[in-house]
Amino acid sequence: MGLRWYHFAAWGAFILGLMALPELVSKGTLRTIIFANYLAIFAISWDLLSGRTGYISFGHPFLIGIGAYTSAILTKRFGFDVELAIPIAVVVTMLGGLVVLLPALRIKGSYFALVTLAFMELMYQLVQVIRPDLTGGTRGMSGIQTLTRGAVNGFYLSSVLMVIVAIAAWLLMRTRLGTALTAVGLNESAVEGSGLSTTKLKMVAFLASAFVAGLGGAFYVHYLGSIAPRALFDINFVFTIIVAVLIGGASTIIGPIIGAFFLTFLLEYLRPWLPGAERYFIYGGIALLLYMYQPKGIYYMLQSGWARLKGSTS
Amino acid sequence: MTAALEVTNLVKTFGGLTATNDLSFALEPGESVGLIGPNGAGKTTVFSQIMGELRQTSGSIKLFGTDIGLLSMPERIRRGVSRTYQVPRPFADLSVLENIRVGFMPNSVWGMVVGRPNVEQERDLALEVGFNEADLEKPASDLSMGDLRKLELARTLATGAKVLLLDEVFAGLTVGEITQISALIQKLRSQGITMLMVSHDLPALDPLVDRVIAIERGSMIAKGSFAEVIANEEVRASYLGVSA
Numbered sequence: 029m030g031l032r033w034y035h036f037a038a039w040g041a042f043i044l045g046l047m048a049l050p051e052l053v054s055k056g057t058l059r060t061i062i063f064a065n066y067l068a069i070f071a072i073s074w075d076l077l078s079g080r081t082g083y084i085s086f087g088h089p090f091l092i093g094i095g096a097y098t099s100a101i102l103t104k105r106f107g108f109d110v111e112l113a114i115p116i117a118v119v120v121t122m123l124g125g126l127v128v129l130l131p132a133l134r135i136k137g138s139y140f141a142l143v144t145l146a147f148m149e150l151m152y153q154l155v156q157v158i159r160p161d162l163t164g165g166t167r168g169m170s171g172i173q174t175l176t177r178g179a180v181n182g183f184y185l186s187s188v189l190m191v192i193v194a195i196a197a198w199l200l201m202r203t204r205l206g207t208a209l210t211a212v213g214l215n216e217s218a219v220e221g222s223g224l225s226t227t228k229l230k231m232v233a234f235l236a237s238a239f240v241a242g243l244g245g246a247f248y249v250h251y252l253g254s255i256a257p258r259a260l261f262d263i264n265f266v267f268t269i270i271v272a273v274l275i276g277g278a279s280t281i282i283g284p285i286i287g288a289f290f291l292t293f294l295l296e297y298l299r300p301w302l303p304g305a306e307r308y309f310i311y312g313g314i315a316l317l318l319y320m321y322q323p324k325g326i327y328y329m330l331q332s333g334w335a336r337l338k339g340s341t342s
Numbered sequence: 343m344t345a346a347l348e349v350t351n352l353v354k355t356f357g358g359l360t361a362t363n364d365l366s367f368a369l370e371p372g373e374s375v376g377l378i379g380p381n382g383a384g385k386t387t388v389f390s391q392i393m394g395e396l397r398q399t400s401g402s403i404k405l406f407g408t409d410i411g412l413l414s415m416p417e418r419i420r421r422g423v424s425r426t427y428q429v430p431r432p433f434a435d436l437s438v439l440e441n442i443r444v445g446f447m448p449n450s451v452w453g454m455v456v457g458r459p460n461v462e463q464e465r466d467l468a469l470e471v472g473f474n475e476a477d478l479e480k481p482a483s484d485l486s487m488g489d490l491r492k493l494e495l496a497r498t499l500a501t502g503a504k505v506l507l508l509d510e511v512f513a514g515l516t517v518g519e520i521t522q523i524s525a526l527i528q529k530l531r532s533q534g535i536t537m538l539m540v541s542h543d544l545p546a547l548d549p550l551v552d553r554v555i556a557i558e559r560g561s562m563i564a565k566g567s568f569a570e571v572i573a574n575e576e577v578r579a580s581y582l583g584v585s586a
Contacts, residue, residue, distance in 0.1 A: 204447050204454040211433045211444050218431035221393075222445045223419030223501045232451050 030202065039195065046187050050180045058179040062251065064292035065186035069193050069244035071272040071284030076197060077237035078270075079278035080206070081230055082213035083133060086266050087144030090129070090151050091238050093260045095121040095245030097155065100172045100255050101162050110173055114246040121242025122235055133230045145266075152261035168256030175250045182251055189247055190285070193240055198281040200236065209233050210279060264308065271315045277325030286326050344407040346371040346536040347392070347423065347505050352401035354384075354391060354560070361387045362398070363560035369505070371406075374527075374537040376551035376568065378544065380580050384560040385540045386428070389507045392538075393425050394418050405505065416449055424503035428510040430490040432482035439464045439478050441493055445500025464500075470529075471496045472522055488519030495526065505536045512543040520546055544572065556580070 050058060070092060078084045099117035102108040108116070132143040155163045163169070176182045200206065211219050212229050219226050249255050259265075268291060276287025291311070298307045322329050345368035354362035361384045369375055377385050390396040392403055394415040403411045410418050433441050442464045447454055468478055471492045477485075482493060491511055498506065511527070512520050520543070527550050531537065541547040547554075547568070554571040556564040564574040571577055 200455065204443065204457065204459055205451060207436065207440055207443055207459075208447060208454055211436060211440075214433040214435055215431050218433065219444065220415050221419070221425070221427075221431065222447070222497055223416045223424070224444070224447060224449050225414070225416045228449070228451060 043191055046191070047184075050183060055179040058183045060292055060296045061289075062179070062182050062186045064289045065183075065190040066244060066248045066251070067268065067272055067292055068190050068285040068288035069240060069247075070269050071276070071288045072193055072197050072281060073237050073240035073244060074269050075273045075278055075280075075284050076201075076240060077233050079273055079280075079284075080201070080209040080213050081233050082216075083230065083233075084138075084141045084270075085144045085237075086141045086270075087129070087146075087148040088237075088241060088269055089261050089265050090144065090148040091121055091125050091241035092245035092248070093148075093151055093155070093257075094124045095242030096249035096255055096260065097163060098242075099246035100169055100249045103173050103250075104169060104171070105162055110175060110250055114243070114250070117246040118239060118242040121245065122238045125234065125238040125241075126231075130231060130234060133227070133234060145263075148261050148266070152257050155257045155261070163257075164255075166257065168254060168259075170254035172249060172253050172255065174253045175247070186247070186251065189243075193243070194281050194285060197236070197240070201281065205229075205232065213279070267308075267311070271311060274323075275315055275318050275325055277327030280325075280327050283325050283327040286330075290326065345369060345404070346373070346406060347538070348402075348404040348407075349388075349392065350402045350404070352388070352391060352403070353399045354387060354396065355399050361560050362391065365401075365557065365560065365562055367555055367562070367565070369536050369538060371504075371536055372531075372534045373553075374531050374539065374551045376547050376554040377538055377540045377557065378542075378547070378554055378571070378577075379557040379563075382559075383557050383580070385557065386509060387560075388557075389425050389509055389538075389540070392418075392423065392507060419501050419503070420449060422502060422504035423507070424498045424501050424505070425507035426491075426494045426498055426509055426511060428513055430487075430494040432485070432490055432493055434483040435481055437479050437481055438468055438473060438485070438493060441482050442467055442496050442500050445497035467496050467500060471499070471526055486519075487514045488516065488522065491515065491519070491523055492526070495523075499530075503535065505538070506530070508537060508539045508541075510540055510542065512541055512546050524550060 049061065070088065074085060074088050095117045098120045099113045102113040102116060103110055128147055129144065132140055135143055156166050176185050208219065208224060208229055212226055216226050219229070272287035272291050273284045274287070275290060276285065277283025294310070295307060298310060302310065318325065348368040350366050352362050352365045353360070365388065377388065379385055387396065391398045394413060398411065402409055405418070405421055405423050408421070410421060410423070433444065439461065443459050446460065446464065448457065465478060473489070473492060477489065482490070485493060511523055515523065524546060527537070531550070539547065539551060551568060553566060554568050555562060556571050556574065556577045558580040563576045563580065564571045
């Protein structure tokens, strides 16, 4: 995989910095970071499928929602232990996603995006009408068992989860599988022409993405302690995930993390001035500017900046 | 001896249009054959059927005696037949080595994850098709047309092709690049790779082939040595648009 010492050093510094944060920042900031961590997990999940293979999913909350709802229902309605409910939720997310979305992988381009968007909207409607005694209908569920108490513990749990997901995804994408998935995104028929089944590759990308989405969704619901359909199956949520990946840097692991933190904190700092939906204009504006001038995202800008710096000193 | 590639009574119709009309030919192992014909004669359609990108209406396609006519494209490639395209299709953001790596990969996800890329093998192939050491880490988007053709050939060879279908390998190349690619094709011939080659650049094609097949409107109109086929009345008429 070509691991070098500086890879370990970079991850080590990243983890140490993260773990030291509770000593340095306020509880309020920690709560913001928790949201950033979960957004980072969802962004990594999205990037595994869409950032690599170019199949843009507008329906990721569909997957996240299956994970979140499954774990919430199992623990609250059927008295499952959280330790058991979360793995089940992850498996259900992968299966549910497979059954519904996999046929959609045969559809190309913007049609795939539309089909996934339709599934998310469908899920939003279904959750409210099918067995509202289980799902809580329009109002959702509250009083779901939480895994942690207090900002510090929640911060540690979400950080550990995010780091594990990030490193696992990073290692997986450094193998030849990562190269093959990127190749699918660049020219799918040329991958077929190299003797590789792209259906198989897309399925793996999809399963990996669903795994992370289900895991993130399940942990997220046990952090929030409540769930409501409109908060989850929401177009704003989709755009937040996608914009996080794009401004951070698609097809990388650190990019979606940077993007998630950038967006979450931007939102937080803008809150005093723009309390309402106006801040999505700022979102859109930044995404647009970045996309016009550096479509490869913040991570690429940092990288090339670093290279220039090194070039000028040596 | 079993033919490397044997096409028998191949027919392909698109609605009322017959693109391939009862075409039969066979390539002996190690043989190099030119496939010529005017624009729209159906040369690329033949390639697409051999590779499984298009399903033939009827007829059979055999590779070293085994019928491959119903297999998917990746399966056919794994059995040893591969093609290049008129317009090269590189993975633009990937480096030269990574492009070649995709060709070498096993068609199993597990194999991709646990196996390491054999960089040595990738480098050897890259150098063999004429890349310089300095080009290997370049992204494919920085390459010239000539280099893109080399890259396409390398990736195709990496799949373990024993039968190569080359589609217009000289299109868009400079005179110098044509010389380079010709030398490369000669080298592959000497290694015993069977080749079927489409080209509009007949003078460049001549030294590379053992014999030539000419088709027009999906039917074979002549076969034989390069000189014989070029001298053929019907071939001349088809190229010049004069009724024979």
